[in-house]
Amino acid sequence: MQTEDSTYADRLKTLQFARWKQLLRVQAPYQANLRRxxxxxxxxxxxxxGRNLAVLxxxxxxxxxxxTSVQIAREAGYTAYTVEEFEAAAYPKESFEGLLFAHILEHMPTDDGVALVNSYLPYLKPGGRAFFIxxxxxxxxxxxxxxxxxxGTKLLSMCDRVGLTPDHVRSFPLPRMAGKLFTYNEFCLRASKD
Structure with a gap:
């Protein structure tokens, strides 16, 4: 399975809208962390x-x-573009206060992740924040x-390579040792653009 085909988008939809997840509101702590x-x-x-667009x-x-993912996000009422559409929309540089890279960097080699961050960094205002999960x-x-x-070490190194000033790496929602057993434990890092 590749992340650019419809099967992957359907998998995300199935995972996000599982009935038990809706009943237990399992996303609530993650949403609160993102809002903070x-x-x-x-x-x-x-x-x-569009899971995070619901909170931003x-x-x-x-x-x-x-x-397919973009279409699902649009159907939910969010402003979303494919990469090509975003480029064609010609958003001005420095037009965003924040950049979010949530569950994306692990889908590529480190150098590709650095290139990805660098390609979107011009859209971040000076003093703006990037948040990595x-x-x-x-x-x-x-x-x-x-x-x-x-x-966390790779995230800090990436910030250094792209010129962002990082805060400290956090383990969320549980302490770091839980990450070996708990599927939804995450590294979180907020960094700022000088």
Whole structure:
């Protein structure tokens, strides 16, 4: 399975809208964590079907290389584009207060991740924030499309390579040791553009 085909988008939809997840509101702590970052108007890079767009400010924009995912996000009422559509829309540089890279960097080799961040960094205002979320070990193993494990050290190195000033890496929602067993434990890092 590749992340750009409709099968992947359908998988995301099935996972997100599982009845038990809706009843237990399992996304609530993750949504609260994202809100706490104070990202403002955000460009959600790798937005998928729009799960995080539901939490970000209403003027936020998503971009994804999977056209089926983008269509699902649009049907939910979010502003989302394919990569080509986003480029054609010609958003001005420095037009976003935040950039979000949630569960995307682990889908590519490190150098490709650096190139991806660099390609969207011009859209971030000076003083703006980038927020990175990557799965820990159990989450990484749960998806066959994951390519490279991205831990806190790699996130800090990436920030250095692209010129962002990072805060400290956090393990969320549980302490770091839980990441080997709990699928949904994540590395989170917020960084700022000088």
């Amino acid at each position: 970052q104070g990202l403002g108007r955000t460009l959600d890079v790798g937005c998928g079907i 400010s209403s003027d936020s924009v998503g971009v994804d290389h999977n056209p 990557c799965p820990q070990e159990r989450g990484f193993a749960s998806d066959e499309t994951h390519v490279e494990f991205v831990d």
